[in-house]
Amino acid sequence: MSDVSYKxxxxxxxxxxxxxxxxxxxxxxxxxxxxxxxxxxxxxxxxCTYCYEDFEIGAMSEGTILGIENLISRRVPTLEKLRLSWFGGEPLVAKKIVLRIASHAKLVCEQHNVNFDGGLTTNAYLLTSDLAALLISLKQNFFQITLDGWKAAHDDRRKRADGLGTFDQI
Ligand code: SF4
Structure with a gap:
């Protein structure tokens, strides 16, 4: 072990x-x-050809969702700001969970006058304008969406699970 200290x-x-x-x-x-x-x-x-996921773990369990909601309820009264960042897998495959937890967090933050926002790292394939509006109404208003170049290059790397391209839909 080093005895060098850093200031x-x-x-x-x-x-x-x-x-x-x-x-x-x-x-x-x-x-x-x-x-x-x-x-x-x-x-x-x-x-996607470069993905590291094995796609084995499905939707978050009810117990885990309740645990997150309880954590939010307990921590928010001590906070100035809460941010939710959604990741996956593809978070919008489990959009009901995103909407449920975001709704809970928004309500609790409003009750305690705490600044609240959030965003999704999403492939955007399921991000309709109605769903985007709903997410934004819940302060989930940042969307990180990847295009891997133009259509030919993108569709070569980012395919649907059934092998079809995704560029046009995104
Ligand atoms: S969009 Fe899906 S397959 Fe592609 S990198 Fe993200 S999790 Fe993996």
């Missing part, structure tokens, strides 16, 4: 190579900011 001055944060500001670093370690990264399912309607 980090606050001014160091402003010079981090990643370009983060001191405010961003402070927010990331503040107990008043909570970000939950939630995988409501590991299943997906795509089979």
């Amino acid at each position: 980090i001055k606050p001014s160091t944060f402003a010079n981090l190579p990643g370009g983060f500001t001191a405010r961003q670093i402070a927010a990331s370690i503040s107990p008043k900011f909570l970000e939950l990264i939630i995988l409501p399912t590991e299943k997906c309607n795509f089979r």
